[in-house]
Amino acid sequence: MSEFDLLVRGAQLDIGVSGGKIVELGENLAGSAMSEIDATQLAIFTGVIDAHVHFNEPGRTEWEGFATGSRAAAAGGTTTVFDMPLNSHPPTIDRDSFEQKRTAAEAASLVDFGLWGGLVPGNADKLEELRDCGVVGLKAFMSNSGMEDFAAVDDETLRAGMKRAAELQLLVAVHAEAETMTRELTGRALAEGKSGVRDYLATRPVEAELEAIRRAIEFAGETGCKLHIVHVSSGRGVAAVVEARAQGVDVTCETCPHYLVLTEEDMITLGAVAKCAPPLRSAQDQQVLLTT
Template structure:
């Protein structure tokens, strides 16, 4: 047999067909062979005895803010963080960079930065905002994963929420383009009205913040978007859903044959509203962390397979934006920093709630790849696929500290949390980028990431 570039030996491997102890032979960035006791030699070997080998995570929801706000988080620090968490591909959201990714010029500028700086592979979302409907087709042809829009106020002047007419016309075009629209689904009318009432009364506590973003606001927005999708034929992906009632609406839509998927985030599963009460703005996000009773329901829904995928919604900022001088919880930045910990959180849930590893692999890898047209190369451990692997020690706990968190800003809701498992290795297209839990990109291996476009997309010639 020909020499391999890398062989991962003796691991317990999570395959599409089940969990088996096999060796994985890797050549030219692809999985060449999967078999027991592989006889071939290799330039490099990884002894995975006592370790679990999973498909590298695909996190479809992160916010890196480059260009324009790299001091919040950029491709270099952000991708190192993702690699440390066993993530081999992430999808960057379009809103926090300057400019936002709402036209082809911005898309290609961001792609060039990612190719230059990212440690792992990445996809790029395009935006749907008022006034950019003519940009949707060129963005789709140029390789966006899909489009993102907000039904609630964004707090970002570069990326405004859609009005109803923009939403409907955009959905009609996105349907024709064969793309998916990702939605932040909270009712702007409800949340803005409740917020104004609270602030006018001087009520700005954690409980007041939760009251301004009730489950009803999420359910109303989800239901309205589903009605619009029925009219336009648009495929939808609901991001960071935080309530059982909203999942129920989405389940009903799926039962009617609608093309819709749903994610939740690790922080909704590991934490609840008590964290906001106790730790303040570091635990602020939108939708908010729910009460413990709702958190329990979300975990049960994950165990029952009602969520298609798990994501981080990594949304960092400089800490002075979390803790402004004239402190008002409503004015503090709303976002959780924690992209490194989604796969670890999923594994914690697997152990505490008896969720099979195959189900975790589906939510964190194969389902994202299938939904966003990367399944020809990503999302599972199989011959011919990209050699994207996360190597895990299920029995060695990992406690989050400033020293082992690779994000630019170390303040995180996860700080001090102990996961029951550790990520010991990450391999991206056959290249080891994390070894013994340490990101190697600062030790001379260079950047490794490549822009991943859906199958069949071509770049638009912007010079023409």
């Protein structure tokens, strides 16, 4: 008969935990524990790894910080997070800023963490030191990030950065929206006094996402860089990634829960609270995301 710190009963198998580790699995485990959980009619999952969070620390903890963000993660079953390089101040674009963020995270995070580094104009000579610090990858914006201290990359900067990342064996993740298209459409709308919900949707069309995804894929094919497209919102965006993978390009993509449960019609109803970039899409796009 075993003595456990924690015993989970009622699932397909009982789980015995001691010292923070699963030490025994089996049906109707014999033993006692300081704490028991009845998992009857519940599903048991391993801890989730969330590879895309923004905890904004150091510098902007009034938005969110490692203390509050990691607490929410743990409550939801996430045991490891990878924090993005922007929104914190300074952004994580060199060794010094990496160490500042790591120190903040070590002091406050309740879950395991990894840190993304940034790929921005002017930090090509910092990518190797970021690799040596242990970043999980590099994040770049192909359109305005909304943060003055984290500038978007143009095509030349992105291509060169991906070439260097390939040499360093680093993954590059991109926010894929075509800056020229979105900027021109936004400028035109504002000049015409159009600032409503439907106007915002029109300034960030699927075509802007698709154009940027295709360019990033082209650069990945040229450089051999591992590429990840973040928060894909459209069915055609996913299709472009699937096609590229079939042609041998090392590219993956992700989407977000809000694209799976909300559509552009919800934004029209809810207003600015449902504003995001890329924006919510059609029900048809949502269905492709759910089934691909």
